[in-house]
Amino acid sequence: MNPSLLVLANLPEAAAHTARYAAALGQPLGLHLALLHCYLHPTLLTPALVEEEIAHSDYNEAETMTALRALAGRLSVPAEVMEAGGLLDEDVATAIRRYQPLLLAMGLGPDQSLLDELLRRQVLPVLRATGRPVLLVPAATPAVPVAPRRVLVAVDGEPFGLAAASRNLGELLGSWAAAYTVAHIDLAGELPGTRGQRALADVRASKLLPPATPLELYEVADAAPAAGILQAIDDTRADMLVLITRPRSFLGALFHRSVTAAVLRHTPVPVLLLPAAG
Numbered sequence: 001m002n003p004s005l006l007v008l009a010n011l012p013e014a015a016a017h018t019a020r021y022a023a024a025l026g027q028p029l030g031l032h033l034a035l036l037h038c039y040l041h042p043t044l045l046t047p048a049l050v051e052e053e054i055a056h057s058d059y060n061e062a063e064t065m066t067a068l069r070a071l072a073g074r075l076s077v078p079a080e081v082m083e084a085g086g087l088l089d090e091d092v093a094t095a096i097r098r099y100q101p102l103l104l105a106m107g108l109g110p111d112q113s114l115l116d117e118l119l120r121r122q123v124l125p126v127l128r129a130t131g132r133p134v135l136l137v138p139a140a141t142p143a144v145p146v147a148p149r150r151v152l153v154a155v156d157g158e159p160f161g162l163a164a165a166s167r168n169l170g171e172l173l174g175s176w177a178a179a180y181t182v183a184h185i186d187l188a189g190e191l192p193g194t195r196g197q198r199a200l201a202d203v204r205a206s207k208l209l210p211p212a213t214p215l216e217l218y219e220v221a222d223a224a225p226a227a228g229i230l231q232a233i234d235d236t237r238a239d240m241l242v243l244i245t246r247p248r249s250f251l252g253a254l255f256h257r258s259v260t261a262a263v264l265r266h267t268p269v270p271v272l273l274l275p276a277a278g
Contacts, residue, residue: 005026007034033075097122103272152236155203157199180214181238184217
């Protein structure tokens with residue numbers, strides 16, 4: 001099967017934004033999209049979230065599938081819709097086996113309570129088990145999406161290796177003709193550039209990008225990690241953020257008190273989460 005990107009789709013309006021962006025990412029390589037309609041069974045949600053889901057839904061299931069199939073036909077790459085048939089975690093696992101996607105994409109809306117619940121109870125176990133990269137697309141992403149032109153790679157200054165699924169993204173990242181900057185947030189007070197140069201070397205050694213890819217270094221001193229990353233996004237005018245996530249924390253506390261959580265709650269650009277090797 002040709003490489004694909006898997007979009008977790010619920011309501012057509014939210015799915016359209018994420019799917020268009022995913023299509024722009026995959027277009028240089030001619031990747032196809034799979035849109036998985038995530039049916040949210042009321043028994044899986046708290047009563048408050050059931051009410052929220054109903055309040056945001058203007059479609060019944062048949063109308064939703066019709067709208068998603070119409071969306072698939074309008075995308076810039078070949079796309080198909082897979083209808084969820086049971087529990088969300090089982091459907092995601094089935095879709096991964098069927099499509100073998102390079103990554104999973106989800107919308108990141110301003111009201112994240114429902115997304116919090118879905119990630120915590122249904123999606124996280126599958127993502128941990130598969131180790132697939134995850135792309136989270138905020139609603140503020142431009143309505144006419146294009147492949148990234150300035151990508152910021154944030155690392156914690158400690159050596160890392162990438163999980164196999166993350167290494168598989170090298171060709172995709174290299175296809176965007178983007179400028180890549182490595183952000184190092186200096187918490188150790190070392191000489192300027194000391195740990196930053198090691199961070200550059202770590203990114204090169206990880207084989208995240210093709211060997212000849214130029215890398216710039218951006219360093220922030222005296223800033224909390226999340227604030228420093230958000231500052232780096234602004235200062236470098238990045239249109240995508242890449243975060244390397246350790247196995248012990250990968251998606252485990254995305255919307256709680258982790259650095260990743262703080263970044264995701266305020267990011268103006270899509271965030272690609274890449275699991276490191278164990």
